[in-house]
Amino acid sequence: MSKLTFGTGIWAFGQFVDRYAADGYGEPKNSRNMIEAAAKVPDLIHLDINVPFATDGLKAIEMRKMLDDHGLKCRATTPHIYMREYAKGSFTNPDSKLRAKTLDRVREAVEAAAILGAGYVKFWPGQDGFDMPGQVNYMQIWDYNIEGMRKIATEFPDVQFAIEYKAKEPRVRMLLATAPKTLLAIQEIGVPNIGIVMDFGHSLLADETPAEMVQLIHRHGKLVSAELNDNWRGWDDDLPVASVHLFETLEYLLALRTIGWSDPILLDQFPFREDPVAAVSRSIETIKRLDEVCDRINMAELKVAQDAQDALAAQQIFWDAILGK
Amino acid sequence: MSKLTFGTGIWAFGQFVDRYAADGYGEPKNSRNMIEAAAKVPDLIHLDINVPFATDGLKAIEMRKMLDDHGLKCRATTPHIYMREYAKGSFTNPDSKLRAKTLDRVREAVEAAAILGAGYVKFWPGQDGFDMPGQVNYMQIWDYNIEGMRKIATEFPDVQFAIEYKAKEPRVRMLLATAPKTLLAIQEIGVPNIGIVMDFGHSLLADETPAEMVQLIHRHGKLVSAELNDNWRGWDDDLPVASVHLFETLEYLLALRTIGWSDPILLDQFPFREDPVAAVSRSIETIKRLDEVCDRINMAELKVAQDAQDALAAQQIFWDAILGK
Amino acid sequence: MSKLTFGTGIWAFGQFVDRYAADGYGEPKNSRNMIEAAAKVPDLIHLDINVPFATDGLKAIEMRKMLDDHGLKCRATTPHIYMREYAKGSFTNPDSKLRAKTLDRVREAVEAAAILGAGYVKFWPGQDGFDMPGQVNYMQIWDYNIEGMRKIATEFPDVQFAIEYKAKEPRVRMLLATAPKTLLAIQEIGVPNIGIVMDFGHSLLADETPAEMVQLIHRHGKLVSAELNDNWRGWDDDLPVASVHLFETLEYLLALRTIGWSDPILLDQFPFREDPVAAVSRSIETIKRLDEVCDRINMAELKVAQDAQDALAAQQIFWDAILGK
């Protein structure tokens, strides 16, 4: 029986907008709505929760009670550092006041994390980067990023922080775009308590091989969270798990076994046009099915094939396991 | 002196949201704010205006007065057929009631166009398409699209309609993705009053060569509007003109000369992080500068180079004209 | 039992070179070697054969005998119009002598096709296009293409010709890049005997949805051949079938059922680093396995899901069929 445990970003149960459907996909949702929805998903326990919460003025202790009441846990808090004020950046904003305010926002998320019992606080600097050639001094924004993250991580040496890298969106081109570039940034920051949230879809978007990258991050001891979803490799579509990339997802799950991953697998979905409970449930079901496929893979045979870099043999092993032959 | 005339989508002066900065880039704007902003842009005359208008309940006759008062003209109206209700499609929505409602929305835009003196009504079916493999019967949604557009265009034989094609966003994968595919759809619709709005950025996004496509559309007699902006070829970034692709923009302007384009050039920008008046003004200034570069190109020499398909010679002609040698 | 029949481009069994391994992947191969290899692949009957043949001076009648002796059939002939001489184009070469010579090459392939009993003659204008902005007059090369193809197709009204479109390679940017653009070209050519070879991998490369495009081409009555292989969507990698895109291949096979395809499915592979017989055999095996998956799909249920454009339901049907649930 699968020992996998599951979580998701709480936003999967919120209302979505985009620049066209500015009136929102679905109805507005408050924190309670979102938690009640999450509680309906079989096997879903862990949540990555944005701070401030969706419900204005809701206190962390109230949020904690709601989670407890529904048998849910907070896995991470993610400060909102990518909304209106931060349009030109959070850690790398040209305005020193906004760079400082970014740290304040992180402090709020740290505080909430303590109350909620979260395992880490996530940096998602979605506005840090640039839009057009010539706009920024690349090394200046690199420095701003290093300095800001170092300052806040040093301030809370007992808190685990984790950067979720992404190549673009909302910023036209984002600074911490790939796993290796983020590892270099973390080295330069030079503190022990910043790691990486490795999102499968962001890895596809960056034209990485997710199964390779999750192992490379682990090799550097920086894997804090592993997230799954899917996209078409051209945009962060945040689709259900393995709705497009079956082999890559299978390889990713095998890689998680290889590194002995025992923490939850988190989902990061935006079900614009689907029922969120169904969309998240489906992803968990798919992962469990692929976990059974993993069980059927003869790892000794796969090793022989991979030691010889024999693509046909390796693929046949995958296919046999998938089709249950 | 340049004879070019200019317009823009009125949305350039509105408030933007995206799925992260759901609280909006900049302040909320009503129709008056947007028109006042447009009036500040030197040489800007024409507007593509969304229907319903940004100001709730504003009547077309009131909008017309505002335009007149500011020396502006309505070039096109664009019905909102891509907001919440239309999340699963407008012309191709699985629900026949929503397909019918799409036509109602177009009827409103036709009515507004008449009052505003617009030259065409734009179809922008941004939600028509699909998200994941297997989701749709491709020929069924193709049929829905043909039928819906034929019905409404037949109903208003004196109105010029125009489809703005795009490969993706907001729908994960859009039906009318490229110029040639849209031309095939128009052929199958079989009415004379549907043409194409050719957006330079959408053409880049579709991995087309815009200067080629604008001529191919013209060759079929279907070019209704020519729009400029720029992006990085991976997403519809809606950046200022030639902020990334200088040569392709230059070629496009030459192509417009070749086909004798005398209608306005429209802009389609989303200046998320810039002052909208400055961003649009800058694009117009850039086009005028490139128009001067076009004047400096020795067309006889370019013909010799292109007849020989001599890339080095053609590029030297471009460079000399750009640098003013 | 599957009624599918199979063929492949004969080049799968040849020696490959690229611009780096200019000394070639594997040993040099002559026509006999290649046919003997083809004969070893279970269920492989049909070949698309380049003209002139790999063996210098080999006559068509000798080739025919070799095919007959090995139980193989010639499905198509493909004239070499993309080698050294044609570096700047075949049908669209700036030199009228080379445009004329292109037609001579096609005439040779027509002659060979008659002797070999081929079903069609393939145009693969891999050098027609351009490299850099400004290099060509787009409408001029479009005209050249129309004229050349019309001339040769008119000369042989009883011969079926078919264009294999592709977005790039070897030319940096190719003229007949997508299915819809190629359909427009065929319309303008205006003869009944030119259709399309629809290569799954080229469709992925063009960012098309192959299952949609094969049906759109069929809708226009122009589908002459359907080819399978796979790639990573960024280049024409010519990998074994479904080695990357399982769902898209499954959808494609379903689309072939929908249109009632009964001609052979051809493969187009370049097994640079694999044994060619094994690589082609594996693709045929994979198609047969996916054909069984198609058998397990409840088409009535799929129709319900697709009529509702219900992505989760459609995907579940696919998954259940794949996993044999």
Add this chain to the structure above:
Amino acid sequence: MSKLTFGTGIWAFGQFVDRYAADGYGEPKNSRNMIEAAAKVPDLIHLDINVPFATDGLKAIEMRKMLDDHGLKCRATTPHIYMREYAKGSFTNPDSKLRAKTLDRVREAVEAAAILGAGYVKFWPGQDGFDMPGQVNYMQIWDYNIEGMRKIATEFPDVQFAIEYKAKEPRVRMLLATAPKTLLAIQEIGVPNIGIVMDFGHSLLADETPAEMVQLIHRHGKLVSAELNDNWRGWDDDLPVASVHLFETLEYLLALRTIGWSDPILLDQFPFREDPVAAVSRSIETIKRLDEVCDRINMAELKVAQDAQDALAAQQIFWDAILGK
């Protein structure tokens, strides 16, 4: 007056093949032909030379004499570790004998470099990577790469080595794909004498921002060589400098000024369809023109714009400098 100095890969003057034009673009060339061609390019001094040389059996001392006679210098030697034998990899080949042979090839290039007076020996592991999902154990090939490069660099502590990273081609997906990933590999190798050859086109292909990456590599003290050319961002087209990306090239030249680059700028072109002397000459001319544009940029004003991350202002400064306003 510009102080820039120039070099090129000697292959620009050779014969090219690809998998279609297997008979080669242009005539076969020997080492003498290539050097004579190089000598015709104004301002071209430095060559990156493949070892073994194009002429079979040519000795390094003879090559040195030819270079001296033509006023040329050897900037680098590049061992052929990507031809037929190495189809499944060089440093990461599954066969230990081929991994060992790779080092032998490097030793030959080191020996030639000493005689030719080269500044560095280039690793271009174009076959190291994989083709299909599942084929390799990613950490195993990473280890092979680390071990092989460490062994050879340790053997020649006084020789400067440099890795040229690339995302793909000839291998379908290459191991050392990006600058940050290559920096991580170099760190793990742990020797002081391996750096990076930063090719502008490979950086575009990897969806990097070249001007940023050249500074990040410099920040790590690992920039050994800076190469220029251009492509369409989807493939390594190896086109003349700034034939597509003018702004990015301009930014790159500014970045080289910022880091005080005083070594030669190398070109990496494959002029399949152009006269090589003309194509390389044109690139050098373009760089000189852009160097003049750099002279016209008001760096103080640019700093103000970039400190504010003001895209419109920065772009205006670029445009004014380009147009000579």
